[in-house]
Amino acid sequence: MARCGEDSAAPVVILGSPGVCNKGFQRRGPYERRRLKAMVSEQLSQDLLRLLGEEIHTDVTFCIGCTLFKAHKAVLLARVPDFYYHTVGKTSNSLTNNEPVVVEHLEASEFRTFLQIVYSSNRNIKSYEDEILMKKILERGLSPKKPDLNPGKCKKLSDRSLLKNDISEDISDKEKSLISTDNYDLEPASELGEDLLKLYVNQCCPDIDIYVDGKSFKAHRAILSARSSYFAAMLSGCWAESSQECITLQGISQVEMNVMMYFIYGGTLDFPDKANVGQILNMADMYGLEGLKEVAVYILRRDYCNFFQKPIPRRLTSILECLIIAHSFGVGSLFADCMKWIVKHFARCWSERSFANVPYEIQKSCLNMLIQSLVSMT
Template sequence: MARCGAGSAAPVVLLGSPGVCSKGLQRKGPCERRRLKAMVSEQLSQDLVRLLREEMHTDVIFSVGGTLFKAHKAILLARVPDFYFHTIGQTLNNLTNHEPVAVENFEASEFRTFLQIVYSSNRNIKNYEEEILRKKIVESGVPQKKHDFTFEKCTDNGGRSSTEFLGKKSSDSSLLKCEIPEDICDGEDNLISTDNYDLDPASELGEDLLKLYLRHCCPDIDIYVDGKSFKAHRAILSARSSYFAAMLSGCWSESSQEHITLQGINHVEMNVMMHFMYGGTLDFPDKANVGQILNMADMYGLEGLKEVAIYILRRDYCNFFQKLVPRRLAPVLECLIIAHSVGVESLFADCMKWIVKHFARFWSERSFANVPPEIQKSCLNMLIQSLVSIS
């Protein structure tokens, strides 16, 4: 499945790969996934709340009873598209318009709560949006107009309208089956298998943002990796990654550019990172390099992505250390090397304990010879200590 990386900091490639022990055998798996999903979901919510509070890269201002509120068109479009078009729909073709948009029939405190829910709620807020529209717009005497939601920067290849494309009630589950834009995967370079890369967002908030990203809705920056373009939103990148927050804050030359190029990662790893930043996704494609993704997550300040990578290593390489699977020892050794290389001490310690517990099996494994000598020595020392403590 995942491979070790290349370079001085990358692990050595071992024989064998994880596979049969990945999903069907664990008792611990579902519990671990629920824990991870809750953690990633909460992190995504907190990042978006901070984005709203710190007013990073805002591009719309609402005026409510004399109080001004700064927000982000892309997030409003993703989460409350009907409200978006009822309030600022006329500015769709003028994304740099910073004239305050007056919102009637709201108290300032009510509107503040509304924005906080839009940015933070991990649940589907379609019913909440409909109630707000009915009470604040329709019942106030403002007619509920039929809008043509089609606009150039938010349509798919079929030219469907924005409501068709972003509709919360749509049963289009193909979105979450790795619907990769053509400019990201093409021909022989398609390393992301649509057969076994399920995009599982951490929450409804993640699903809404992931739709926004996959459908190229209102991007304001292009990121080039491996000659491929990834269309994104400065606000979401800055909210989710300390690296992008610094790059796009004004301190770097890239802050004023519409196109930036990233080095040191490939487009498969970039896809994983983008899916995580927008959706809090919990899986990697089969050919993704988990060791490299761990390094990348550390570089870009994505602690949640590191946790996802560690979860995948525990699941796919080690079967959560629950049962020794015959002829499937090499992946545990590979995980040991990755954990040591990237500095994941807890995972390294668990691998060491498992190897020492089953030392007769592991030390007779041919791939054990590929383990770096210093790690072999650590295994031997731990084995000696365990024998001494028993005696």
């Protein structure tokens, strides 16, 4: 369970243990996770679709008749590697960055739809890719062999499953030591997220290194810019870092960076045990990751507030900590829910020693809310 605060005294409670995973939790938990997953998945799709439309950090251009389409090598390799091989792969060594790749046997409107699906579909699109290849590209008599674009990093991405410790065999021992395995069993929000996360985990064709406390995180400018307003500004050309191949981030730990990268690529819905939820809330706000803030709030509600079910031993302290965190980071919805729960169970909460550690202004707000609730009942 991720930590609530840096010096949190909240107990680690196994959610499946008796008294914690009650019927209310069992009903509320799956519903909240489905809601979160749908929201994060849709956000990821919209971010990638906007990246395609704005043509930011493109590195491959297709020519369909008289129409040009700009795209991103990383996204194509993650989602349609066979298509990339049959169109760009065979000619990539002889093309410059500005020279378009001619694609025959496809209409411009059909290719536009194809790219939109590649960038935004939340489902597995392998069958759609095969259909495009069989009906159009392979009409030229090209060999249907699988892509082998970069044996060291990008081999058969589409065939790999995202399991714990699933690191490419071709990555060196030194590189493996730079990859945290804490996050490898976290659930991506969608098939799109899983494909992009494979790209990141296998370090396929990165174009920027981000250093945090001496550790290198290999990434892709286009995906970073699409997902984070902070990185979009940093890499847009207005900052000195926009032209650098390596950048360094300050004020963030390696664990927090891992969480951020896994969310940027995969829209993951959980944090590793070492993660500090309060610090991640702060980081998400700094880097413009609203979806990551929603995941952090969900984890606080689930792991520390038990989705505001009936009071159980040692859970009161956790809810008080969440109240303070929500107030500190301006998470209004979580703060309001914590306040309502505390007022409802004020006899239990206010007798707790930990309530004395709550800042005075928050204690006063609790008291005022309690008075209002009592007045409304009379």
